[in-house]
Amino acid sequence: MTADDRPDIIFLMTDQQRWDALGVHNRLVKTPHLDRLIESGILFPQATCQAPMCVPSRHSLMTGTYPSQNGVRSNEAATPGDDAIVAPVLAEAMRDAGYLTAGFGKTHWGRTPEIPSTRGFDVRVVGTRDLGIEVGAVGWQEEEDPDGRAAYLEMTRGYGPGEEEPVGYIGATSTIPTRNHPDGWIAERALEWLDGPDLETDKPLFFYLSFVKPHAGHNPAAEFEALYDIDEIPDLETPPWDESRYDHIRVRDDNSHFLGARSERWRDAWRGLTPRERRYATLRYWANCSWLDSLFGRALDRLAVRGRLANALIVFASDHGEMLGERNFQFSKYCLYDSSVRVPLVLSGTAIASGLRGTVDDRPAALVDIYPTIAQAAGFGIHASAAGASLLEPARRAGSFAEMHEPAPAWMWRTARYKLIAFVDPERSGAQGELYDLQADPREWHDLYHDPAHLAVRADLMAELIAHMAATSAASPTHGALGAAPVLEAVHAFAGHQNDSETSHE
Incomplete structure (x- = not known):
């Protein structure tokens, strides 16, 4: 394969966008540009992330x-x-494969022993310093537009860490121009670059555009709020139990002062809101999705003008979901329920075979599959530890896996019908668990883990979870042995030696 006939790779990404926050899933959500990508591409509606938190x-x-x-x-x-x-x-x-690499927006590498490089990006623009500094990155909103950055910080004062305190989720109409929002600033830098001379090259392009929204705070511009009618926005459904129910969210909150206290503040705030006020929080979240959709549309239009969509693979994904007040006013992520772990995932562009355009693929796709998918399209091999499989090939796995280690470990195995969640409670011996029939109970309200009629299903899923973890641990022994071996011991001991009648539960 030569550089001339390899497709350009266009990677569009959001932060904390629910899998169903797209017009193709919900007629109330206005995302026309992404919907058009889906209409001419492949939608993976069962896709999940591998860890429901950003880094x-x-x-x-x-x-x-x-x-x-x-x-x-x-x-x-x-x-x-x-x-x-x-x-x-x-x-x-x-x-290394010969692509011109340009990255605009969030990667969120976290706290490293030293400041990381741009890690392969020839051109790199990171919006704000609070998402990480990279040696060699050009442009920071704090440096290039300090007044705009100050205006955004003033508008969001009181939103708290990650803008996820109750006031951040309640939100408000933006009082500043969208160009002063971090995503607006990043979009301008990306569009300026797309108009510039760097694209005058024979190299194929890897273009990465990653936004911070629709992650809280919910502060969209008035023009995007105006796309929605508050009277059409549904109020939250509340389950037939409260936060005292025993599950992995309660264990999480019991073992993290920060997360537990914040959950309590969310509940207290939302119970004091009227249904109309609660609906406005949802409206503003969807309005942020619509704003980002418009920014993606502008970037795609610019890429088309520059001839970079004539032979292209376009990927759209988000890093995890958003609870958005479900399960008695839970927000953010940090759990293994579908609203947190399911993500939008789309492949589109002219590089998609004509017979696959406009199709829906219900395989248990995952974010780890993006790397091998792009590698196949770009014509390079993947490293030996890669856990995913190309989405351009037939499905290879029976279920999807996710894990959470903050503050207490929990693991998910999700098939077309069932979801098993195994978790550790520091206050109880052995692993604990939850089991849901996703077809009969898509909201995951009715835990079947201790239901005698589902013990065989539970055992089968536990065996599949253990086998999957053992295989991925073996694929990367240096890190996997440290991370997965204790997990395997705990889950295997529970599955093999602790029967249902011995398990204490509420």
């Missing part, structure tokens, strides 16, 4: 490995420096 999810995606393989298991833990990272990251592999 480990993005490390997983960028290396094609699971968190227990690459050692990046939480947002708070230190992450590897350039020399210690488990595999060549995607941009580095693309550059």
